[in-house]
Structures are given as structure tokens and as C-alpha cells.
Amino acid sequence: MRVTSRRRLLVVLLVLTVAVLGLDVSGRAGVGPLRSAGGAVLGPLERLLSPGDGAAAPDAQSARDALRLDQASQQSVAGQQLRELIDSPDLSGREFVPARVVGVGREGAAGPERVTLDVGSRDGVRANLSVVSSDGLVGRVVAVSPWTCDVLVVGSADLVVGVTAGAGGTLGSVGSGAQGEHRRPAGELNLTVVERGAVRPGDVVTTLGSVGGSPFPSGLRVGRVTSVDEVPGDLTPTAAVRPAVDLTTLGVVGVLRTGPRSTPRPALTGGG
Amino acid sequence: MPVPNLAVTARGLLLLVAAVASVTLAARSQLALPDLVLPVVVAGALRTGASRGALLGLAGGWLVDLMPPGSAVLGTAALVYAGAGLLAGAGRREGDTPFGWVAVVGAACAVLVTTGRLVVAALSGAAVEWPLVGIRLGLTALLCAVLVPVLVSLEQRLARGRR
Numbered sequence: 001m002r003v004t005s006r007r008r009l010l011v012v013l014l015v016l017t018v019a020v021l022g023l024d025v026s027g028r029a030g031v032g033p034l035r036s037a038g039g040a041v042l043g044p045l046e047r048l049l050s051p052g053d054g055a056a057a058p059d060a061q062s063a064r065d066a067l068r069l070d071q072a073s074q075q076s077v078a079g080q081q082l083r084e085l086i087d088s089p090d091l092s093g094r095e096f097v098p099a100r101v102v103g104v105g106r107e108g109a110a111g112p113e114r115v116t117l118d119v120g121s122r123d124g125v126r127a128n129l130s131v132v133s134s135d136g137l138v139g140r141v142v143a144v145s146p147w148t149c150d151v152l153v154v155g156s157a158d159l160v161v162g163v164t165a166g167a168g169g170t171l172g173s174v175g176s177g178a179q180g181e182h183r184r185p186a187g188e189l190n191l192t193v194v195e196r197g198a199v200r201p202g203d204v205v206t207t208l209g210s211v212g213g214s215p216f217p218s219g220l221r222v223g224r225v226t227s228v229d230e231v232p233g234d235l236t237p238t239a240a241v242r243p244a245v246d247l248t249t250l251g252v253v254g255v256l257r258t259g260p261r262s263t264p265r266p267a268l269t270g271g272g
Numbered sequence: 273m274p275v276p277n278l279a280v281t282a283r284g285l286l287l288l289v290a291a292v293a294s295v296t297l298a299a300r301s302q303l304a305l306p307d308l309v310l311p312v313v314v315a316g317a318l319r320t321g322a323s324r325g326a327l328l329g330l331a332g333g334w335l336v337d338l339m340p341p342g343s344a345v346l347g348t349a350a351l352v353y354a355g356a357g358l359l360a361g362a363g364r365r366e367g368d369t370p371f372g373w374v375a376v377v378g379a380a381c382a383v384l385v386t387t388g389r390l391v392v393a394a395l396s397g398a399a400v401e402w403p404l405v406g407i408r409l410g411l412t413a414l415l416c417a418v419l420v421p422v423l424v425s426l427e428q429r430l431a432r433g434r435r
Binding site for chain 1: 292295296298299323324326327330334335337338339340341342343345346347348350351354361385397398399400401404415
């Protein structure tokens with residue numbers, strides 16, 4: 001290949017790359033298929049290299065039975081984590097697909113912002129489902145390929161979760177610690193509440209729930225308030241939250257299969 | 273065709289292995305890991321020059337972008353690695369490459385990639401973990417200094433064997 005034609009090829013490819021970048025930043029459709037194509041081609045490679053095999057079977061009941069039978073699995077880390085996940089109070093009565101973290105994106109300057117799970121659309125996973133570990137909320141599914149899915153984790157710049165905080169159930173939202181008026185160290189989240197003085201350090205922050213149960217059902221633990229910003233000039237009261245989930249030690253997680261309810265709710269009569 | 277197909281295939285395979293290893297290793301360990309893709313790009317660019325180096329960097333960056341879970345914004349890693357390939361290719365020298373020069377080029381490329389990531393983080397509003405960034409930068413420069421001479425000499429041997 002001659003030097004001029006190679007340079008021309010380079011310029012064309014760079015322009016295409018900038019075009020894709022612009023499309024992705026502007027949030028238009030068209031980039032999604034590219035991501036899922038990448039997941040479909042490269043995802044199986046990651047599944048192949050995932051640590052161990054078998055404990056995170058797609059069927060929860062069979063996984064549970066297998067664990068009960070297999071005494072040795074009590075000693076394995078993955079089996080222990082799956083047991084903790086099944087016994088977690090957050091998940092009681094909720095249907096979930098057990099999955100294993102097979103890839104962690106740490107290419108950015110921050111900690112992990114996106115992780116890959118070894119379940120995909122063939123396992124009934126779709127975008128906008130929430131992902132939980134035994135400690136609480138991990139994140140939201142943003143891209144699905146046939147055998148893997150990508151999860152945007154709590155604390156990344158693009159994820160904001162509606163929450164209730166404190167004993168009074170004050171409404172608020174939790175987002176990345178780098179956004180907002182007070183810059184927080186990496187690993188801390190920023191909580192914005194609607195009412196001043198309603199949260200204290202130590203208060204538990206749980207999800208508020210979304211319309212139709214997706215992406216976030218209500219009552220999942222997000223974290224705990226560590227400090228409240230007492231600055232009189234602030235327009236909105238804010239606080240620092242330590243996430244309930246340690247993202248660096250994620251192993252077995254569950255994808256919650258929530259959706260809009262299908263049964264009508266009965267009306268009540270007041271007896272006072 | 274003057275382009276040695278064997279070397280291109282070997283570089284492509286190495287890029288794929290490095291890109292898969294960086295996400296799967298990150299899932300298994302909690303330690304800070306060096307950039308595994310950069311040494312491959314730097315070694316290829318040092319052998320072939322600026323424009324081929326930039327093409328190699330672009331290809332490696334797109335692999336990093338598309339490897340699940342993928343970059344937050346598609347195309348950012350591609351542009352950053354293309355810049356690194358361009359820089360390393362500009363540092364190509366005829367004849368044998370001295371070790372000190374390889375280490376300098378590798379460190380410069382590591383600084384360029386880290387700066388690119390910091391710019392992306394600042395633009396997207398992500399939190400920056402400064403200690404992690406510093407450790408990664410040091411490890412990546414070290415890995416480049418160790419791995420790039422090995423890769424370059426392997427490629428030289430490959431080219432000599434074909435002749």
C-alpha cells in the first residue's frame with residue numbers, strides 16, 4: 001500500500017471514529033447495534049475465560065438444588081456468594097437470574113464504571129433491568145448481547161437512582177460523587193434530598209422504585225449516609241453516601257426480572 | 273504485496289489477547305493492572321512508522337472500546353490509542369532500536385494515554401481516582417519498557433525469517 005493511500009485510509013477511519021463518538025455522546029440510536037455486535041462477537045471469549053463454571057446456572061431452582069446437594073460448594077467462594085444472594089433479604093420473593101461478573105472495564109480514570117455479566121438475551125435478560133448482589137444494588141443493564149450483558153454500575157457518571165433516605169423516608173436521588181457542588185473522593189456517592197435536616201450520618205438509603213418496576217424496583221439498599229453537607233449557601237441539601245456494594249469484590253450477582261405488575265390491586269375500605 | 277501478512281496477523285492476535293486479558297483479569301483481581309494493549313501498539317508502531325502505527329492504535333482502541341463491558345463513550349479509546357500509535361511511530365529509528373529510546377517512547381505513550389483518559393473522565397463528569405491513575409501510569413511505563421524490546425526483536429526475527 002502506498003504512503004498517500006494509507007494516510008487517506010487513516011484519515012477516513014479517524015473521521016468515522018469521531019462520527020461514532022459524536023453519535024454516542026448525543027445519545028442517538030445507531031450506536032447500540034455496534035455495541036451489541038461487539039458483545040455478540042467478543043462476549044463468548046470472556047465467558048470462556050470466566051473463573052470456574054457451573055454454579056451460576058441460568059435456572060435458579062436447579063442452581064439451588066445443585067448447591068444443596070453439593071456440600072463441597074459451601075467452601076467455594078462462588079457457591080457461598082450464590083447462597084448469600086438467595087438468602088439476601090433484598091431479594092426475598094423476587095425472581096432473579098444468577099450471573100457471574102466476567103469482565104470489568106477499568107479503562108477509564110475512575111474505578112470500574114461498567115461490568116460484563118455472563119448472561120444475555122437468551123437467558124431472558126433485557127436492557128433496563130436492575131442488578132443486585134447480596135449487599136444491595138449494583139447497577140442497571142444497559143446493553144444486551146445473546147450471551148452477555150453490560151451493566152452500568154452505581155457511581156458512574158451516567159447513572160442517577162431515585163431513593164428514599166432516613167427513617168422518615170425523605171425523597172432524593174443518588175448519583176456520581178464527582179457531580180454536584182461538593183466534589184467527593186472516588187468511591188463515594190452524592191445524595192441530593194428534597195428536605196434540609198432530614199438525613200443524618202448512618203441513615204440507610206434505599207431505592208424509591210420506578211414506574212413499572214424497571215429499571216429499579218423499590219426497597220433495594222443503595223448505601224449508607226456518611227456525612228451531611230451543612231453549608232448554608234447551598235440551594236439543595238446534599239450528603240455523601242458510601243455504597244452498600246463493594247464493586248471491586250463483585251463475584252456472583254443477580255439480574256432482577258421485574259416488570260410491570262399484571263394483577264389488579266384490590267381497593268380497601270377505611271375502618272376509622 | 274510488500275506488507276508482511278504474518279506480522280499483521282500476529283499483531284492483531286496479540287491485540288485481541290491483550291484486550292480480552294485486561295477485562296478478564298480486572299474481573300478476577302482487585303489490584304491495579306497496567307495497560308496491556310499499549311505495549312503491542314508501541315512495539316508495532318516503532319517497527320512500522322507513524323501512519324501504520326496510528327492504524328494499529330486505532331484497531332487496538334476499537335477492540336478496547338467494543339470488548340464488553342465497553343467504553344462509556346464509544347470511540348474514545350480508539351482515538352487515544354491512535355494518538356499513541358502516531359507518537360510511537362514518529363519515534364521510529366532505522367536499524368537497531370536502543371533500549372533507552374524504547375523506554376522513553378513507551379513512557380511518553382503511557383503519559384499520552386493516561387492524559388487522554390483523564391480528559392475523557394473530566395468531560396463525562398466521572399470521579400478520578402488519582403492514586404489508581406498514578407499506579408497504572410507507572411506500571412504501564414514499566415511494562416512498555418520490558419515488553420516492547422521483546423516484541424520488537426520478535427518481529428525483527430519474524431521479518432528476517434521470511435526473507
